[in-house]
Amino acid sequence: MNIQFKKGVLELCVLALLEEKDYYGYELVNEISKNLDISEGTIYPLLARLRSEKYVTTYLKESQEGPPRKYYELTSTGKSVLKELKEEWFQFTDSVNRILKGRMLND
Amino acid sequence: MNIQFKKGVLELCVLALLEEKDYYGYELVNEISKNLDISEGTIYPLLARLRSEKYVTTYLKESQEGPPRKYYELTSTGKSVLKELKEEWFQFTDSVNRILKGRMLND
DNA sequence: ACATATATCTTGCTATACAAGGTACTAAAT
DNA sequence: ATTTAGTACCTTGTATAGCAAGATATATGT
Numbered sequence: 109m110n111i112q113f114k115k116g117v118l119e120l121c122v123l124a125l126l127e128e129k130d131y132y133g134y135e136l137v138n139e140i141s142k143n144l145d146i147s148e149g150t151i152y153p154l155l156a157r158l159r160s161e162k163y164v165t166t167y168l169k170e171s172q173e174g175p176p177r178k179y180y181e182l183t184s185t186g187k188s189v190l191k192e193l194k195e196e197w198f199q200f201t202d203s204v205n206r207i208l209k210g211r212m213l214n215d
Numbered sequence: 216m217n218i219q220f221k222k223g224v225l226e227l228c229v230l231a232l233l234e235e236k237d238y239y240g241y242e243l244v245n246e247i248s249k250n251l252d253i254s255e256g257t258i259y260p261l262l263a264r265l266r267s268e269k270y271v272t273t274y275l276k277e278s279q280e281g282p283p284r285k286y287y288e289l290t291s292t293g294k295s296v297l298k299e300l301k302e303e304w305f306q307f308t309d310s311v312n313r314i315l316k317g318r319m320l321n322d
Numbered sequence: 323a324c325a326t327a328t329a330t331c332t333t334g335c336t337a338t339a340c341a342a343g344g345t346a347c348t349a350a351a352t
Numbered sequence: 353a354t355t356t357a358g359t360a361c362c363t364t365g366t367a368t369a370g371c372a373a374g375a376t377a378t379a380t381g382t
Contacts, residue, residue, distance in 0.1 A: 116220050121315070143310040197220065207228045208301065
């Protein structure tokens with residue numbers, strides 16, 4: 109899978125998942141991995157950044173299956189960033205597809 | 216416009232345009248700019264890379280309106296890379312949209 | 323001579339993803 | 353008891369690609 113395509117998009121995916129419910133990091137890796145390749149070395153720094161930018165808050169919760177889980181919860185800032193990012197994403201892909209599809213008639 | 220989203224995608228756009236006809240760099244900037252923000256500081260290094268990777272060849276042609284133009288022409292390698300990149304792009308955006316749209320019912 | 327549009331390219335910077343590794347807890351198998 | 357495997361967190365160093373800002377040079381009009 110093309111690594112470059114993911115730049116910036118994983119942030120969008122994480123925020124979108126967090127809109128549904130709170131996730132912990134390891135769980136996000138598993139959930140996103142159903143659709144996209146993603147590694148832990150990517151997600152944890154990303155989550156740290158989202159927290160430092162106040163898009164999410166965190167809380168710890170113990171687990172029966174291993175060490176405590178750090179859950180991530182979307183803030184209202186995070187929600188509005190998500191909305192904006194989502195719009196940008198759809199607009200961006202439309203623009204790209206306009207460039208590609210204008211020339212796809214003979215593909 | 217989100218800079219990160221463009222990572223890797225501009226290469227795809229350039230190759231897609233070159234499938235239609237030969238372009239020179241400045242012309243590519245103008246053409247792509249109809250849909251996406253792109254700067255010359257991005258396109259020229261990208262074109263140099265495409266050439267070094269043998270996805271394109273170049274030739275010079277004089278112009279009446281300014282200095283000589285360097286035209287870029289797709290190689291057969293470039294064509295197969297384009298085909299692959301295009302497939303990856305559509306698969307990638309589908310995957311992302313699956314993550315986003317599974318949770319958009321109440322947007 | 324000067325400004326504008328055309329056309330090329332380079333330098334230094336930034337952002338994000340990844341591989342590879344480390345830490346630690348729990349439960350099951352040896 | 354010890355090891356293994358699964359869960360769960362994190363960090364370090366590297367690579368890549370885009371951008372702003374600038375340099376260079378040609379052609380045309382003022």
